[in-house]
Amino acid sequence: xxxxxxxxxxxxxxxxxxxxxxxxxxxxxxxxxxxxxxxxxxxxxxxxxxxxxxxxxxxxxxxxxxxxxxxxxxxxxxxxxxxxxxxxxxxxxxxxxxxxxxxxxxxxxxxxxxxxxxxxxxxxxxxxxxxxxxxxxxxxxxxxxxxxxxxxxxxxxxxxxxxxxxxxxxxxxxxxxxxxxxxxxxxxxxxxxxxxxxxxxxxxxxxxxxxxxxxxxxxxxxxxxxxxxxxxxxxxxxxxxxxxxxxxxxxxxxxxxxxxxxxxxxxxxxxxxxxxxxxxxxxxxxxxxxxxxxxxxxxxxxxxxxxxxxxxxxxxxxxxxxxxxxxxxx
Numbered sequence: 001x002x003x004x005x006x007x008x009x010x011x012x013x014x015x016x017x018x019x020x021x022x023x024x025x026x027x028x029x030x031x032x033x034x035x036x037x038x039x040x041x042x043x044x045x046x047x048x049x050x051x052x053x054x055x056x057x058x059x060x061x062x063x064x065x066x067x068x069x070x071x072x073x074x075x076x077x078x079x080x081x082x083x084x085x086x087x088x089x090x091x092x093x094x095x096x097x098x099x100x101x102x103x104x105x106x107x108x109x110x111x112x113x114x115x116x117x118x119x120x121x122x123x124x125x126x127x128x129x130x131x132x133x134x135x136x137x138x139x140x141x142x143x144x145x146x147x148x149x150x151x152x153x154x155x156x157x158x159x160x161x162x163x164x165x166x167x168x169x170x171x172x173x174x175x176x177x178x179x180x181x182x183x184x185x186x187x188x189x190x191x192x193x194x195x196x197x198x199x200x201x202x203x204x205x206x207x208x209x210x211x212x213x214x215x216x217x218x219x220x221x222x223x224x225x226x227x228x229x230x231x232x233x234x235x236x237x238x239x240x241x242x243x244x245x246x247x248x249x250x251x252x253x254x255x256x257x258x259x260x261x262x263x264x265x266x267x268x269x270x271x272x273x274x275x276x277x278x279x280x281x282x283x284x285x286x287x288x289x290x291x292x293x294x295x296x297x298x299x300x301x302x303x304x305x306x307x308x309x310x311x312x313x314x315x316x317x318x319x320x321x322x323x324x325x326x327x328x329x330x
Contacts, residue, residue: 019201019212029257030201033164035276056150057157064154068147075143076114079136080107083129090129093122114140158266160275161187166311168258168279169288170237170251170318177237177318179217181279182290183262184230184310191273194227194264198235200242202256202281215242217258227264229305230293248286256281288313 019030032038041049056064083106088094094105109122113136124133165182173180179198185191198217203210218241220234237244262275291312294305 019214029278029280031257031259031276031278033166033277035278053150053153057153061154064150071143072111072114075139076107076110079110079114079132082132083110086129086132090124090126091122092125110136113137115144116140156269158269158271158273160191160262160264160266160273161185161189162191162262162275163307163310164260164275164277165290166283167288167313168284169290169313170284170286171289171313172316172318173234173236178220179235179237179243179258179284180232180290181258181260182230182232182293182310183227184293184305184307185227186307190267191227191264192225192267193223194225194231194262195223196231196233197222197261198233199259199261200256201259202254217241229303230310232290233260251281251284251286254281258284285313287316287318289316 027038029038056067059067080103083091084103088102088106091106091109094102094109096102096105105122111117112119112122113133116137124130163184163186168179168181170177171180172178183196196219198219200215200217201212202215204213205211206213217235218238220236224231235241237246243250258279260277260279263272265271266273291309291314293307293309294303296302297304
């Protein structure tokens, strides 16, 4: 039986998903593993379609520090070149004959002016040099104000600090099977009123053309009071599931994606935090079971959450699910 015919007609569909239905206009996945929408915007200039503030808050820590350090070096190299070209004789206190040392002294004078340290050993003379130094000092104050704001924004930004398992799995569940994925908090934050929603998106033939259809996946538990340990999110594959008849070959040979939406309340920030991710059908492992992530410590008085085991699973036999006439794959 074709996959289109296998798709359960009893499954409910979502309409207001925020994603288009025309499959021919879509490329790749809907949502990247990072949770960002897999969309590139064009039609307006680059500087107008990018929020530099949001970008600087979202870049990895090492990139952020590298950008700050690179900007500091480049801006001082520019002003050092200006002072050097104008003539170092306009900088009182600079006593050296080597051209390399002259440029070096001009560079460090620039860093002292930019940071408003002003040791006083070297000072500008003349209206032009003094005006450039004053402008550089103003630019330094503004730059450090922006950098301070970005540092504060990165530290104070509410974030879920949540890790998702790399794979989703089809695992035994009671007398049937279930789609499972696992999440776990990795910081010393307390998340309460955690809620998760899964949506399946896949192309389906409708009126002779392929369109994107989205199906909400019912979960064993949609909410938990507090997320302190790992949470295995379970979608039981019952007769109401859109993937009720799917086999391992169907997952391997079909373009489909499971969208994960998570939100919780962080009592430290007194704010709601969100996280997103997705799993393509090729990232779904059929016939597996997650390895437990937590255990007692040696003193038997504390629970250890081993985050290294978030993605670990063992292969299991689920052929029994397909020998049951009610779940047989045609």
